[in-house]
Amino acid sequence: MSNIEKLQFYFGFSYVRYAFIVGILIALCSSLLGVTLVLKRFSFIGDGLSHVAFGAMSFAATLPVMIKKYALAISGEDKLSPRMQSIVSWIAKLNDMYIILPVTLICAILLLRTGQNTRIKGDAAVAMLSVGALAIGYLLMNRYPSRANISGDVCSTLFGSTSIITLKQDDVRLCIVMSVIVIVTYIMFYNKIFAVTFDENFTNATGIKADAYNLLIAVITALIIVLAMNLVGSLLISALIIFPALSAMRVFKSFRSVIICSAVVSVLCAAFGIISSILFSTPVGSTIVVADLAVFILFSLISFFIGKLRKS
Amino acid sequence: MYAQMVCRNAALGYDGRIVAEKLDFTINKGDYLCILGENGSGKSTLIKAILGIRPQVSGEIAWCGDIKKNEVGYLPQQTVVQKDFPASVREIVRSGCLAKCGLRPFYSRTEKELAESTMKQLEIDKLAKRCYRELSGGQQQRVLLARALCATRKMLLLDEPVTGLDPKAQTELYELIARLNREGVTIIMVSHDIVSAVKYATHILHIGKRKQLFFGKTSDYLKSPHGKLFIGSEMIGNE
Numbered sequence: 001m002s003n004i005e006k007l008q009f010y011f012g013f014s015y016v017r018y019a020f021i022v023g024i025l026i027a028l029c030s031s032l033l034g035v036t037l038v039l040k041r042f043s044f045i046g047d048g049l050s051h052v053a054f055g056a057m058s059f060a061a062t063l064p065v066m067i068k069k070y071a072l073a074i075s076g077e078d079k080l081s082p083r084m085q086s087i088v089s090w091i092a093k094l095n096d097m098y099i100i101l102p103v104t105l106i107c108a109i110l111l112l113r114t115g116q117n118t119r120i121k122g123d124a125a126v127a128m129l130s131v132g133a134l135a136i137g138y139l140l141m142n143r144y145p146s147r148a149n150i151s152g153d154v155c156s157t158l159f160g161s162t163s164i165i166t167l168k169q170d171d172v173r174l175c176i177v178m179s180v181i182v183i184v185t186y187i188m189f190y191n192k193i194f195a196v197t198f199d200e201n202f203t204n205a206t207g208i209k210a211d212a213y214n215l216l217i218a219v220i221t222a223l224i225i226v227l228a229m230n231l232v233g234s235l236l237i238s239a240l241i242i243f244p245a246l247s248a249m250r251v252f253k254s255f256r257s258v259i260i261c262s263a264v265v266s267v268l269c270a271a272f273g274i275i276s277s278i279l280f281s282t283p284v285g286s287t288i289v290v291a292d293l294a295v296f297i298l299f300s301l302i303s304f305f306i307g308k309l310r311k312s
Numbered sequence: 313m314y315a316q317m318v319c320r321n322a323a324l325g326y327d328g329r330i331v332a333e334k335l336d337f338t339i340n341k342g343d344y345l346c347i348l349g350e351n352g353s354g355k356s357t358l359i360k361a362i363l364g365i366r367p368q369v370s371g372e373i374a375w376c377g378d379i380k381k382n383e384v385g386y387l388p389q390q391t392v393v394q395k396d397f398p399a400s401v402r403e404i405v406r407s408g409c410l411a412k413c414g415l416r417p418f419y420s421r422t423e424k425e426l427a428e429s430t431m432k433q434l435e436i437d438k439l440a441k442r443c444y445r446e447l448s449g450g451q452q453q454r455v456l457l458a459r460a461l462c463a464t465r466k467m468l469l470l471d472e473p474v475t476g477l478d479p480k481a482q483t484e485l486y487e488l489i490a491r492l493n494r495e496g497v498t499i500i501m502v503s504h505d506i507v508s509a510v511k512y513a514t515h516i517l518h519i520g521k522r523k524q525l526f527f528g529k530t531s532d533y534l535k536s537p538h539g540k541l542f543i544g545s546e547m548i549g550n551e
Contacts, residue, residue, distance in 0.1 A: 039393060039398075041393065191406075191407065191410060191417065191419065194403065195410050197393075198393070198394065198397055198404065198407065199393075199407075201386070201391075202407075202456075202459070203410070204363070205363040205388075206410060206411035207364070207381075207382030208411060249396075253400060253442075254398065254400035254403055255399040255403050
């Protein structure tokens, strides 16, 4: 089978098409926000939040098992009552997003608050939260395994190796709606986000509440991280956020061109990553990140040679 | 000549701590007020109060005449973030018009034209497409000044604008600010540079630890004991 035929064969399946659409949208959203996060020195918050999302995902996955276990222990019988049984199966069927999203949102807001004058400084708070969430997540997954293959579960949550292919239609719909919200919000507030990123003090002085926009940025960041967990897994999310932005900043000089370039780079890398993961059966997440890394190196070289040319 | 801002018996502070009190001064239209004071004398708290970011603890800061709260153009000190920020000069100057937009997401034609004419006024129109981080310190300050002027033409508040500039660029910036003042813009400048302060300013506000030491005309300041002391120490320091 030639490569084209192979692609045609795979894209015949609806779940592969879903994965492709979702992947492109997530890449687009994360690159838009990435520029702001990198410039505001917030890239570490993305990293911290992704670990929180991992913890929340483990919690969501183990919740039915946990409830079942304690319900049995309390009632003292060896079978659940029909009512309990229906509650457990309802929770098990519930989309994990409904647990992961609120937890990550709350942490995003808390982290942004601690960024300003508090006892525990921003970077320490992020480090604390992220390792704490990792530990709790892994502990829960081990103590209350929902499936037999624990290390497989952990691996796919961390590296997103398979989950993008196993998306349900419900996930895809949620993902598309949230991406559209993120993109529209970003465009509507583009000028304000620029002003807040460049100079918070000045923005405050003109009577625009910079803190409100910082909150908006935190909320969008949390949304994107939860979305991106499906694509690249929680360990590699930061790469999706910072690499396209850093690459674009190497070469371009105005905010708008940086944003556009970063979006284009991110979408192309995601498309390349997903297609080559189909052709060469490599893991999706790491293929995309390696593509982003390659572009970063390429752009660094370009900016180096442009600098040389200017001087000579 | 009419008053634009009156500060009566104001006490400033944060987190329940007072850093400056009994502040009494008036700013008239067309004034060039220089605020002097050592580090820790509450200068930055005063700036925040004037800008309306952090209100005074007690007393009154009143706006009158043609000016309202949040209508002060602000030239803040440079931050680390700005050092390697990829933004064109035009984008930055336009962001001064943001408060005029309200809820509208994009700039209107009048706002864009205002940005262009302000760049021309400050002679940075040729730099419009250049990247902010590649400009010299003096050029960067002009860009931020243009942004502040897009926000308002009534009053400018400058926070140690010449810090980090070489002597020539310092003089150029001082002359530019004096020119704007002659064109009718009220200037408030926080400064360490006492020699230039008494050279350019019409009024001086000198604050010390927790309290106001002097407010009045520059000529009176030079005769006052605080002025003599401050100038004297500065002269010795320069020798």
